[in-house]
Amino acid sequence: MKKLINKPEDVVKEELEGFAIAHPDLVKVHFGPDYVVRADAPVKGKVGVISGGGSGHEPMHGGYVGVGMLDAACPGAVFTSPTPDQMLEATKAVDGGAGVLHIVKNYTGDIMNFEMAAELARAEGIDVEAVVIDDDVAVQDSLYTAGRRGVGSTVLAEKVCGAAAEEGRSLQEVVAVCNKVKKFGRSMGMALTSCTVPHAGKPTFDLPEDEMEIGIGIHGEPGRTRMKIKTADEITEMLMDPIIKDIPFKAGDEVLLFVNGMGGTPPIELYIIFRKAVEIAEKAGLKVVRNLVGSYITSLEMAGCSITMLKMDDDLLKLWDAPVNTVGLRWGV
């Protein structure tokens, strides 16, 4: 196993220690239970926005904590759901009196634990709502998921919900923004290589030197099909077609096009994919009005990419463009 780590069991703790030292202007890191919280939390009168999930998808979620995005993130062990006590303590830490939104990716463990944390928080008098993101069109059920998996739209939901909360919207209004992303965002991914979870010490799956997997999940869950590696243009078509054919895209729609690297894919390859994805979107009559190209929701060092399209409207555009100050996304500040 080729990794820059000490003991596998210390990976998340030591990473969080480094993260805390690097970014004291943006975040505080609480240990035992572990969560990353905005340096100025709780913000009185503001809806708190929280997400969380297994580690290994960085910069998601800790890298999205800061003004205009998440109030807190709960990192589990690598590819393992965080525990309810992490989510409960994070919820209490960001509660400014206006309620807290949990943005949850659709994985069984995440949902179960976030539900338990929400119940416990409500028992303590905090108004908590949850929205489950399930945007991956690749497969219906999966290894850790009933229904579709939650992937790239989560990053977009965290950005626009954070902006909505920042401008003082109510919990119900922020929930409505999140549900819009859930409804109008679709994703699909592929992998050229596996990744290696530190505890496991060996690749999650084997993929022969000349093969790729289309429709893979961010934990290496099986996708739709394995086949010989094709060109970037052909791969882009294989990802874009199912996304466009799914509801809710139609000619004339304005979209945000997000080409995401799985971790081990260089920027030059992502821009080659993006170039073709724009061409395909435009051929379908879609207008690409915003974009995001880079490794924003990763699977450790996996080589591959995913594409996410979100149908935009004036409000989502305004929320997307609003200032954000986090490690992973920063503009307008």
Add this chain to the structure above:
Amino acid sequence: MKKLINKPEDVVKEELEGFAIAHPDLVKVHFGPDYVVRADAPVKGKVGVISGGGSGHEPMHGGYVGVGMLDAACPGAVFTSPTPDQMLEATKAVDGGAGVLHIVKNYTGDIMNFEMAAELARAEGIDVEAVVIDDDVAVQDSLYTAGRRGVGSTVLAEKVCGAAAEEGRSLQEVVAVCNKVKKFGRSMGMALTSCTVPHAGKPTFDLPEDEMEIGIGIHGEPGRTRMKIKTADEITEMLMDPIIKDIPFKAGDEVLLFVNGMGGTPPIELYIIFRKAVEIAEKAGLKVVRNLVGSYITSLEMAGCSITMLKMDDDLLKLWDAPVNTVGLRWGV
């Protein structure tokens, strides 16, 4: 070869096409000869700041073109120096009448071609100066280099020189800032894996499954030594010790500590390295007053990292903190 590309010979062209479509607010891309230039170039009365080099190190250099950093970047083929005509045309495109600085990494091809371009530009009446960055303490001469290689300090030089130019300093003043980075910045890197240049189609070097290489260059040039993989903490010591022992660091110095990923290394590993690097720096009496953690000067999908330390003073701090608006670095705007 597992890459998201079409034909190897089209990689740079198609990447630049995607880059241009993604970021029209920041840059324009000129094709034939290829260069990336600020959307508002030339800026009248401002010193132009240019860099360039082989592709495959993204976001360097094209990702650093924008307000407060580079005015233009010249991308060569992967790991291949750009040509003098690229540099000449870029120099002309950013000349606002106050002269142009070429920030050159110390590789023989880059230096030769930038020198030729500077001569041609001077013949057309443009005041051109060049500073060669040679901050890699690992080895004296190398595969493509006489003297030390230019690596991580280049990113820092581009940031502070861009800021100095932005606030209206003269060419000689911007050159002085660049020379300060050259004098006070030191780097060293290591690799866990090779990378594969698209044209070559196979890994640049072989590194057994249980070995790493210390002191490697950003094109896979041989380093100081190969050995069995050690822990992140031990590796950090092996990189930090030669940096600290080299001039010009001494107890009490304020430094910027930059932990860089080579491309295929996940953020969690970089923060583990950063955590230990801060501890080592502080033990040596250095004060880490700024930091940068991420993949900013890469070697395609190589797994590994490098560490750069730059001794700061009040002026460098001010220039580092100044607003910057590029794909790779963005704050204050």
